[in-house]
Amino acid sequence: MRSRYSITLRIKRYDPDRKRSWSQDYKLEAGRILRFTDLFRKINNELDPTLAWNSSCEHAQCGTCAVKVNGKPLLACELLVENAVAFFGTTLFRVEPITIAPVVRDLIVDLEKAYERIEKIKPYVIDPVENPHPGNAYQVSPRDLEHYVEATRCINCFCCATACISSHRGFMGPNAVLASVVRIMDPRESAKAERLDMLYSDQGIYRCHTSMACSFVCPKEIDVAHFIALAKAGRFGAKGRK
């Protein structure tokens, strides 16, 4: 097992002041278990302080460091150098911003813009049902939870939306559909009719062509395509029914 790698990051850069984009190569000597966020930081510290990139938790929980590496959308904080070399079979990595929203600078995209489509589907319980045990927290039965608990792992990193064959113009996106499906399956939600209307709209499941790239690239290993297919199979009750 090698302990160090000579790698090249070919990073797509963008300068909003001059509205100019270009690719820039950074050659690095990197330890095998450095993450790509570590590499970006190394570039800032040793080679180029102007490279802009995004991260927050760096524990694969916030999704802000999502980028495309050799075309694959992923979390930079999760990708180790040795894994990247093994998976892609190269030491040259093209790093680009995800394509879900306009680029602000270099690898940073406008996440507020990206979140607009999530906010549209109201990612919260719109109209809670009455709690049968007032004064206590509502208890979701393990049996109910089992059906959708996997989908609650979504961190809205937009890797699925970036990989999707449907592009982002007409489709609300796999993660927005997933967020809606989670609340439909949640027994605490009573506004299911409103949610179903959104789901069965022209920006909803009809834009999904079951390319399953969402499930393939999801860093949280959620089978997104399965949940979208449940909606297509009409598993969520009749329209308008609560």
Add this chain to the structure above:
Amino acid sequence: MLAGKKFQVPLFSSSAKIKGWPYVIAWCHRISGLLLVAFVLFHIYAIQSLGFPDRYNADMKLYDFFILRILEWALSIPVIFHALNGGRLILYESFGVRDDRSMIEWLFGLAILYVAILGILMLMGTQSVSPFFFWLLVMAGGLSLASGALSKVWDRRHSLPWRLQRLTAAFLLVMLPAHMLFMHLNPSMAKDAEAVVVRLQSGFMKFVDLLLLLALVFHGGYGLVSIAKDYLSSRALTVGLAVLIALTMLVAAWAGIRITLTV
């Protein structure tokens, strides 16, 4: 999943590694669909000369050229691929079959088998299959599949065009590959204007061809509009293009219906 050593296809494997085989197959489905819409429009145009038997027979002579025979055979690849993959998508989405790896293996296996059988039939020449018997069996198969799909997608909250698209997909899954098979089981019945006209005197054959035509035109038109919606953000442009596609398909349907009913 299938991007392992067991299943390496040049060009496609690198994309499959990045986004998975189903993603690559989804692109192939889209491209084969576009090819088939183009061919259906050409086919409807080509059969317009049935009203002028000499011209039709002269046109059909062109298919004796080796290159055109090869292209004719190659057409079976998008036909069977699109049909079987449509079946796979219906099974995944509406019937809850989640063993997609097996379905993809079946898709490629059956597609290769069909293309090979068609090639053998083309080399063997006419097999003199009774059109009535052949199409009765095929219609039974097509309608059975369509009714199976109907039970899953119809009485639901889905939009009517989406339901019709699934329904026509299930019907065409059998009908379209059978249309190609029939032509090569009975080449003389497809390439001789008189034989085609005699066959179309049967009310049953008119019914089969009209049903096939309407299903094709609707399915192709819906597919084109669906692709347009994926890429256009302007609503006016999307509606404009949808109207243009609908008009094109209506003209094609009218031309097909007219020639089927009048010969």
